[in-house]
Amino acid sequence: MSTPRYVVSMLCLIAFTCAALHAQSTPPDFSGVYYPINPFGAAALGRGAPPADAKGKQKGPPPRPTQSAPLSDGSQGRSPDAPSLTPAYMAKWEIIRKSRMAGSSEYDNTAKCLPPGMPAMMSMAYGMEVMQNKDKITFFSELNDALRRVYLDGRKPTQKILDDPTYAGYSTGHWEGDTLVVDTVALHEASFIEGFSPHSDAMTVKERIRFLSPGLLEDRIAVTDPKALTKPWETVKTYRRATSGNDELREFACAEGLGDAK
Amino acid sequence: MRVHFAIAVVLGAALITATPGLAHHSNVAFEVTKVVTITGVVKAFEWRNPHTWVILTVDDGKGGKVDWGIEGRAPGVLLRAGWTKNSLQTGEMITVDMSPAKDGSKTGLVARVTKADGTILPNAGPAQQ
Numbered sequence: 248m249s250t251p252r253y254v255v256s257m258l259c260l261i262a263f264t265c266a267a268l269h270a271q272s273t274p275p276d277f278s279g280v281y282y283p284i285n286p287f288g289a290a291a292l293g294r295g296a297p298p299a300d301a302k303g304k305q306k307g308p309p310p311r312p313t314q315s316a317p318l319s320d321g322s323q324g325r326s327p328d329a330p331s332l333t334p335a336y337m338a339k340w341e342i343i344r345k346s347r348m349a350g351s352s353e354y355d356n357t358a359k360c361l362p363p364g365m366p367a368m369m370s371m372a373y374g375m376e377v378m379q380n381k382d383k384i385t386f387f388s389e390l391n392d393a394l395r396r397v398y399l400d401g402r403k404p405t406q407k408i409l410d411d412p413t414y415a416g417y418s419t420g421h422w423e424g425d426t427l428v429v430d431t432v433a434l435h436e437a438s439f440i441e442g443f444s445p446h447s448d449a450m451t452v453k454e455r456i457r458f459l460s461p462g463l464l465e466d467r468i469a470v471t472d473p474k475a476l477t478k479p480w481e482t483v484k485t486y487r488r489a490t491s492g493n494d495e496l497r498e499f500a501c502a503e504g505l506g507d508a509k
Numbered sequence: 510m511r512v513h514f515a516i517a518v519v520l521g522a523a524l525i526t527a528t529p530g531l532a533h534h535s536n537v538a539f540e541v542t543k544v545v546t547i548t549g550v551v552k553a554f555e556w557r558n559p560h561t562w563v564i565l566t567v568d569d570g571k572g573g574k575v576d577w578g579i580e581g582r583a584p585g586v587l588l589r590a591g592w593t594k595n596s597l598q599t600g601e602m603i604t605v606d607m608s609p610a611k612d613g614s615k616t617g618l619v620a621r622v623t624k625a626d627g628t629i630l631p632n633a634g635p636a637q638q
Contacts, residue, residue, distance in 0.1 A: 355537065
């Protein structure tokens with residue numbers, strides 16, 4: 248006895264619907280090693296390749312570098328896209344700025360081998376490794392071997408967690424289609440928003456992370472701090488997945504040279 | 510015991526003089542938008558985190574020699590820029606483009622290194638765009 252044609256059609260329809268639903272519910276896999284796009288600013292460093300002519304051919308030696316690193320001591324003033332600080336926190340920033348302009352590392356956590364903290368660590372200047380499974384996604388920064396975990400299993404921060412703030416804070420996330428939405432709380436005051444601006448213990452961070460195209464990952468970061476910020480601060484980081492041969496991060500044993508950091 | 514102490518003092522003094530300014534600094538310790546060029550002989554190349562170091566013996570212009578301590582980027586960054594742990598050998602002549610320290614000490618921050626054969630060791634690899 249052959250199966251009636253309409254039954255076959257129905258089965259096909261069910262199978263197709265299930266496959267479609269499954270595809271919709273399977274989140275993208277962000278796992279891999281990534282490097283930020285233009286981490287230091289294009290003009291800041293003497294890169295290896297000489298300039299190319301109109302045909303793309305390289306000519307002559309590379310130009311002599313005019314900088315060794317981006318200017319980051321505050322002597323250039325405050326960037327228009329820097330976090331908008333309240334007067335009390337602007338006064339703190341002025342103290343930090345004076346210290347940095349004098350050449351001191353007093354307010355530079357990474358120079359002291361401390362974690363950069365959230366959201367500064369998402370700059371990932373030296374590269375990032377993402378490790379993902381169904382219940383957790385882990386972001387690792389080569390710079391200062393810093394790490395953060397984002398729980399995806401539905402758990403929420405407890406009072407015990409909220410009472411115990413850290414540099415990376417406590418992150419929970421969920422998928423909205425192909426976008427990972429992450430909330431970070433329990434951040435203590437000892438870090439700096441983007442590495443320079445001070446913040447309070449009321450700071451929280453919301454991120455929307457997604458692939459713009461295969462291998463091109465975007466993190467849209469929104470920082471809220473009712474004590475330190477006059478309005479939420481938003482920034483966007485973009486990372487490219489490493490290609491074969493360039494896909495291993497190196498150990499960053501910061502304390503090797505900590506010695507008499509000053 | 511006394512002999513051991515004396516040896517420790519001598520060794521300690523030797524270490525201090527061998528590594529001028531070998532403290533770890535933030536970039537803010539240097540005038541990063543200013544680059545000067547010095548040429549000298551590699552006395553030591555320290556491949557370590559969070560910054561590498563080149564100790565360079567340079568003519569002081571008065572018939573003597575002076576050691577400079579020049580801080581470079583971390584091994585992980587330099588590996589991706591084409592360096593290795595053995596990129597610089599003790600005794601070789603190199604030219605260093607560097608930013609001087611704000612405090613006027615004989616230290617600097619590497620912008621790039623050029624070897625005697627013209628090979629350039631940059632601070633970063635090609636842009637990853």
